[in-house]
Amino acid sequence: MSFLSVRNLSVRLKKGPPLLRRVSLEVAAGEVRGLVGESGAGKSMIGKAVLGILPPSVEVTEGEIVLDGVDLLRLTLTERRRRIGAMAALIPQDPLTALNPSHRIGPQITDRLVDILGWTRADAAARARELLAEVQIPDPDRVLRSYPHELSGGMRQRILIASAFAAEPKLIVADEPTTALDVTVQKQILKLIAGMQARHGTALLFVTHDLGVVSKVCQRLSVLYAGMVVEDTSVADFFAAPRHAYSAALLAATPKYTDPSAGLNPVPEAVIAAVQAEVAAFDRGRAHG
Amino acid sequence: MPFLRILLLRLLTTAITLAGVAVIVFFVIRVVPGNPIAMMLPPGATEADIARLSALYGLDKPLVAQFGIWIAGVVQGDFGTSITTRQPVLDLVLGRLPATLELSIMALVMACLLGGAAALTGTRYRGGRTEGAIDVANGMALSVPDFLWGLVLILLFGVLVPVFHISGRVTPSLDLPFATNFYLFESLIRLRFDLWADIVAHMFMPALALAIPLAAIIGQLLKQSLKETMNLDYVTLARTKGYGETRVILREALRNAALPTLTLVGVQFTFLIGGTVIIERLFSYEGLGNMAIDAVINRDLPLIQGIVILFAVIFTGVNLIVDLLYTVLNPRLRHG
Numbered sequence: 186m187s188f189l190s191v192r193n194l195s196v197r198l199k200k201g202p203p204l205l206r207r208v209s210l211e212v213a214a215g216e217v218r219g220l221v222g223e224s225g226a227g228k229s230m231i232g233k234a235v236l237g238i239l240p241p242s243v244e245v246t247e248g249e250i251v252l253d254g255v256d257l258l259r260l261t262l263t264e265r266r267r268r269i270g271a272m273a274a275l276i277p278q279d280p281l282t283a284l285n286p287s288h289r290i291g292p293q294i295t296d297r298l299v300d301i302l303g304w305t306r307a308d309a310a311a312r313a314r315e316l317l318a319e320v321q322i323p324d325p326d327r328v329l330r331s332y333p334h335e336l337s338g339g340m341r342q343r344i345l346i347a348s349a350f351a352a353e354p355k356l357i358v359a360d361e362p363t364t365a366l367d368v369t370v371q372k373q374i375l376k377l378i379a380g381m382q383a384r385h386g387t388a389l390l391f392v393t394h395d396l397g398v399v400s401k402v403c404q405r406l407s408v409l410y411a412g413m414v415v416e417d418t419s420v421a422d423f424f425a426a427p428r429h430a431y432s433a434a435l436l437a438a439t440p441k442y443t444d445p446s447a448g449l450n451p452v453p454e455a456v457i458a459a460v461q462a463e464v465a466a467f468d469r470g471r472a473h474g
Numbered sequence: 475m476p477f478l479r480i481l482l483l484r485l486l487t488t489a490i491t492l493a494g495v496a497v498i499v500f501f502v503i504r505v506v507p508g509n510p511i512a513m514m515l516p517p518g519a520t521e522a523d524i525a526r527l528s529a530l531y532g533l534d535k536p537l538v539a540q541f542g543i544w545i546a547g548v549v550q551g552d553f554g555t556s557i558t559t560r561q562p563v564l565d566l567v568l569g570r571l572p573a574t575l576e577l578s579i580m581a582l583v584m585a586c587l588l589g590g591a592a593a594l595t596g597t598r599y600r601g602g603r604t605e606g607a608i609d610v611a612n613g614m615a616l617s618v619p620d621f622l623w624g625l626v627l628i629l630l631f632g633v634l635v636p637v638f639h640i641s642g643r644v645t646p647s648l649d650l651p652f653a654t655n656f657y658l659f660e661s662l663i664r665l666r667f668d669l670w671a672d673i674v675a676h677m678f679m680p681a682l683a684l685a686i687p688l689a690a691i692i693g694q695l696l697k698q699s700l701k702e703t704m705n706l707d708y709v710t711l712a713r714t715k716g717y718g719e720t721r722v723i724l725r726e727a728l729r730n731a732a733l734p735t736l737t738l739v740g741v742q743f744t745f746l747i748g749g750t751v752i753i754e755r756l757f758s759y760e761g762l763g764n765m766a767i768d769a770v771i772n773r774d775l776p777l778i779q780g781i782v783i784l785f786a787v788i789f790t791g792v793n794l795i796v797d798l799l800y801t802v803l804n805p806r807l808r809h810g
């Protein structure tokens with residue numbers, strides 16, 4: 186059974202248009218699922234729904250988010266937060282805004298161990314040092330006492346990764362964890378996340394624009410368009426032969442996987458029109474059903 | 475050492491500000507008509523009597539010479555002699571200062587508690603009826619000035635349900651062991667809780683009247699910046715860690731959201747101290763403000779000068795403290 190299973194999840198702006206259209210996806214224990222799609226497709230929205238941090242301007246209209254056998258949407262806010270905090274974690278997109286500027290690094294890595302899981306401060310401090318070593322940060326004692334503004338973006342992302350792995354979660358959502366970083370740092374961070382995921386056997390929901398990244402770290406893949414899953418497949422199958430025309434166009438739009446000299450092929454208008462028609466048909470079906 | 479640099483720079487600007495205040499107050503109160511000596515003497519006094527006494531207080535000399543004499547004294551800590559009471563101005567003013575300080579600080583504490591509670595509650599239940607009610611209450615608190623709140627409180631808790639004293643600082647018939655004029659503070663130190671309760675019952679209404687408008691300002695501004703902070707990434711990240719919403723507000727948002735409010739509280743606190751002048755009068759509270767009004771009525775020029783200078787010192791001091799506090803609370807400035 187999958188550790189995370191999202192079933193028919195629909196989310197819309199309150200009294201407004203749908204943002205997610207009956208999204209279903211599974212992440213088995215220890216598995217890495219990529220989530221791709223153009224900007225605004227709803228990739229982050231899925232991640233937020235799973236972690237219980239949907240913005241107040243949107244509402245879930247149907248579906249379930251089953252985490253380790255329990256539907257999160259049936260829990261009270263407090264129960265949901267507790268469960269998510271104990272089992273899952275987020276590696277955010279922008280390391281510059283994801284750390285609290287007025288707290289030191291140490292507590293930001295281990296706060297949930299002490300406050301939520303009841304560890305002693307000494308145990309938490311030892312764990313923090315261990316984690317910093319794992320994310321390859323030298324001079325851990327100085328870093329743990331630092332404030333975020335004293336560290337570089339790459340360092341901060343390493344810290345956020347350490348913090349995500351602190352409580353040995355079964356599932357991590359990584360929302361474009363490298364896009365805000367320098368190109369030179371991106372590769373290292375990606376390698377770090379992939380390595381830690383493998384070592385800890387953590388399931389990973391990996392949101393990204395980059396099919397190259399997908400081919401390196403993911404086993405399964407969901408392709409999203411306008412809040413609809415247009416393809417759910419294994420990464421090997423996807424790169425061998427994408428089933429959906431939109432997926433194929435997306436793959437073709439990434440030059441590296443076709444002909445490197447060909448340059449960028451934007452998704453053809455005909456394909457866009459076809460997938461939009463699918464979305465419209467879905468919405469009509471909903472309206473009648 | 476940004477700390478030391480800020481401090482030195484501020485001390486320099488403070489000195490310049492105070493010099494300016496000294497010049498302005500000295501000349502402005504002499505432009506206003508009304509002879510202090512004439513007011514002091516009984517109705518039958520002759521012109522000669524007035525001239526003789528004026529010479530005694532140095533009021534017959536040219537203005538610039540008078541200023542020179544006064545400022546030379548001030549620099550040495552001699553603020554002259556009160557015309558009405560014939561006591562050194564400095565003693566009079568410092569004798570009243572503790573009463574006003576205690577009242578202002580009590581009002582500030584009340585304002586922070588009330589405003590902070592309103593902001594936190596409004597943030598916790600944002601978007602709902604509770605927040606709406608808090609906004610309405612804030613608006614009401616702001617649309618009435620402090621002295622009118624004083625009257626309202628007198629009517630409510632002095633007349634209708636007389637639970638607090640409406641005048642004075644302490645019940646005079648009580649046994650008063652005080653060595654300083656910090657009654658509130660000293661009664662605590664001496665463990666005289668009976669006295670302390672009596673003093674609080676006297677101070678409660680004037681302090682609350684001063685606190686209400688400031689509480690509303692703090693409530694509004696802090697709630698605004700808390701709500702903005704609640705949308706930031708690090709706050710969202712904390713939610714995924716398992717914290718409840720109240721804990722998220724207190725742990726993650728409050729400290730960062732409080733910084734902009736703090737600067738404003740500094741400015742507003744000086745307004746609050748200004749407000750003590752009328753409030754002290756209203757509640758017959760024996761502080762600096764009450765003394766200032768008497769001094770103006772009696773044209774007691776040296777006393778007015780002394781009080782104004784002291785108020786200026788307090789104002790600049792408050793601003794200095796706020797600036798330093800801001801540096802302490804903001805790690806980015808501390809290590810800058």
Ligand SMILES: Nc1ncnc2c1ncn2[C@@H]1O[C@H](COP(=O)(O)OP(=O)(O)OP(=O)(O)O)[C@@H](O)[C@H]1O
Binds near residue numbers: 204225226243
């Ligand atoms: N806080 C919000 N309030 C209202 N609508 C939102 C909010 N956040 C996102 N949306 C909308 O939801 C849709 C999906 O957004 P989402 O952030 O999930 O896209 P995404 O696939 O992650 O895109 P990107 O690659 O740009 O991050 C978009 O149409 C966006 O405008």
Ligand SMILES: [Mg+2]
Binds near residue numbers: 228229230360
């Ligand atoms: Mg996104």
